[in-house]
Amino acid sequence: MAERSLRVDVVDRTAPVWSGPATFVTVPTPEGSIGVYPRHQPLLSVLGEGEVRIQSGDDAWLIVQVSGGFVSVDSDVVTVVTDTATLEPNTT
Amino acid sequence: MAGSQRAYRARIASTSALKKIFRAMELIAASRIGKARDAAHASEPYTTALTRAVSAAASHVGSGIDHPLLSERDDTSRVAILVLTADRGMAGAYNAGVLRETERLMASLAEEGKTLDLYVVGRRGIGYFDFRGVNLAQTWQGQSDAPTPDLAGELADALLERFTAPAGQGGVREIHVVYSHFRSMVSQVPRVIRMLPLEVVEGVVEPTELFPLYEFEPSPRLVLDALLPRYIQARLWDCLLQAAASELAARQQAMHTATDNAEDLIRTYTRLANQARQAEITQEISEIVSGADALAGAGS
Numbered sequence: 241m242a243e244r245s246l247r248v249d250v251v252d253r254t255a256p257v258w259s260g261p262a263t264f265v266t267v268p269t270p271e272g273s274i275g276v277y278p279r280h281q282p283l284l285s286v287l288g289e290g291e292v293r294i295q296s297g298d299d300a301w302l303i304v305q306v307s308g309g310f311v312s313v314d315s316d317v318v319t320v321v322t323d324t325a326t327l328e329p330n331t332t
Numbered sequence: 333m334a335g336s337q338r339a340y341r342a343r344i345a346s347t348s349a350l351k352k353i354f355r356a357m358e359l360i361a362a363s364r365i366g367k368a369r370d371a372a373h374a375s376e377p378y379t380t381a382l383t384r385a386v387s388a389a390a391s392h393v394g395s396g397i398d399h400p401l402l403s404e405r406d407d408t409s410r411v412a413i414l415v416l417t418a419d420r421g422m423a424g425a426y427n428a429g430v431l432r433e434t435e436r437l438m439a440s441l442a443e444e445g446k447t448l449d450l451y452v453v454g455r456r457g458i459g460y461f462d463f464r465g466v467n468l469a470q471t472w473q474g475q476s477d478a479p480t481p482d483l484a485g486e487l488a489d490a491l492l493e494r495f496t497a498p499a500g501q502g503g504v505r506e507i508h509v510v511y512s513h514f515r516s517m518v519s520q521v522p523r524v525i526r527m528l529p530l531e532v533v534e535g536v537v538e539p540t541e542l543f544p545l546y547e548f549e550p551s552p553r554l555v556l557d558a559l560l561p562r563y564i565q566a567r568l569w570d571c572l573l574q575a576a577a578s579e580l581a582a583r584q585q586a587m588h589t590a591t592d593n594a595e596d597l598i599r600t601y602t603r604l605a606n607q608a609r610q611a612e613i614t615q616e617i618s619e620i621v622s623g624a625d626a627l628a629g630a631g632s
Contacts (some may be wrong), residue, residue: 251381253569255374255483271550284385286558310558312385314544316611321381321561323485 244278248318250304252325252327258304264295265318267311276313283313291328292320303328344598347569351594357422360588362582364477365517368577372570375481386563388546389556399553400496401560402530408499408558408569409416411446412469412491412569413437416511416575417457419476422587426512426520426582427456433485434510435521439509449504451490451574453483477576477583484569491568492561512578513572518585520578525571527564 248265250257266275267288274283287309294302304327363521417427436455437446449469452458454476460470469489475483499501507528512520548555 249377251377251382253375253378253484253566254371256377269549274549282544283549284389284555286555296362297597305606309562310385310555312381312546313389314546319381319385321378321385321562 244316245301246265246276246316246318248290248320250322251322257325258302258327260281262294262296266293267320268292269278269302276318280313281332285311287311287320287322337605337608340601341607343547344605347594347597347601351591352589354587356517358584358591361584361587365383365577365580365584367478368573368580372573372577375503375569379570382559382566384562386559389552389559399556399560401528404529405505408503409446409505410413410449411441411506411508412449412451412501414451414487414491414509415450415453415457415506416509416571417454417476418579419455419473421456423579423583424586426579429510430510431457431460433524437508437510437524449494461539477579479572479576481569483566484572488561489603491528492564500586509571511567511575514574514577514581517581520531520582527567528559571577
């Protein structure tokens with residue numbers, strides 16, 4: 241079986257911000273942060289203010305600044321819903 | 333005689349100037365509808381994700397759900413109404429339709445013995461109620477045909493504050509929204525919805541869709557706390573976009589009719605002007621001929 245990956249959607253109030261496959265995602269919560277790998281159990285969590293870090297390739301990280309909202313994880317689909325999201329242009 | 337010809341020419345000139353304005357406004361409205369639609373389309377993923385999450389949370393917490401935004405309150409008889417109207421007229425019956433629906437809602441609520449607080453968006457609505465001496469709780473204006481998400485945020489904050497306030501401090505038991513639903517380019521219907529308390533969660537919880545057992549972080553209650561205000565805001569945003577699209581569609585239609593009317597008028601006046609010119613020429617000729625006849629008669 242091929243290695244499973246996550247599908248990540250980041251949407252804000254006015255438009256979808258980013259969407260694509262990823263191998264690992266961390267999201268900020270009011271009490272810290274949560275890391276999500278494929279096969280994570282279904283999760284519905286409050287989103288804190290901070291940065292969502294998405295590992296979209298072996299060494300490629302994508303960072304999105306978010307301002308609160310919520311995140312849902314269900315069958316390897318991660319949906320980050322936030323009021324305003326800004327994509328950081330420099331990804332390392 | 334020459335006077336009436338000149339008057340017709342002047343009317344034709346002013347009508348064609350008006351026609352140009354009507355035409356321009358029609359085109360502007362048409363292009364802005366596209367923008368309003370795009371905005372509605374772009375915010376769809378957000379609304380869908382939010383709605384799904386709310387239904388998931390609601391189905392998980394079950395029927396024993398107890399959240400201030402979901403429960404009916406009966407400690408006060410105050411009710412808030414949010415009315416979405418346009419900033420400008422020139423949109424046919426758009427504003428009149430919304431305001432008539434508002435009056436009807438106000439009458440039926442007043443009959444039930446409820447005290448009303450009005451929140452109005454749009455200059456036309458504000459003017460309407462000001463003229464009738466109705467006190468308005470809060471008003472917004474200036475962006476009825478191109479609403480921003482910030483406006484939806486402000487509306488949601490203002491209304492939620494009232495709904496969660498204690499009875500003694502202006503708390504309200506219900507919040508209704510009157511807006512114009514965009515059914516199609518040619519049909520926009522005024523509509524009343526009860527925004528709060530939320531009815532759990534109408535039409536969204538489908539028994540066929542089984543939600544997985546979610547883990548809630550930090551707790552189901554706190555997740556609902558974060559979700560519901562955003563859900564309200566998203567629904568208000570949707571109402572604002574619907575109202576904006578309806579306003580623009582109504583304006584486009586009204587301006588199209590106005591352009592057609594102007595063309596009809598120009599045609600009629602052109603005919604009248606031609607007739608007047610012809611009458612003048614005929615008269616001049618008959619004057620010349622009769623003058624020549626008289627001279628010929630005198631000479632012989």
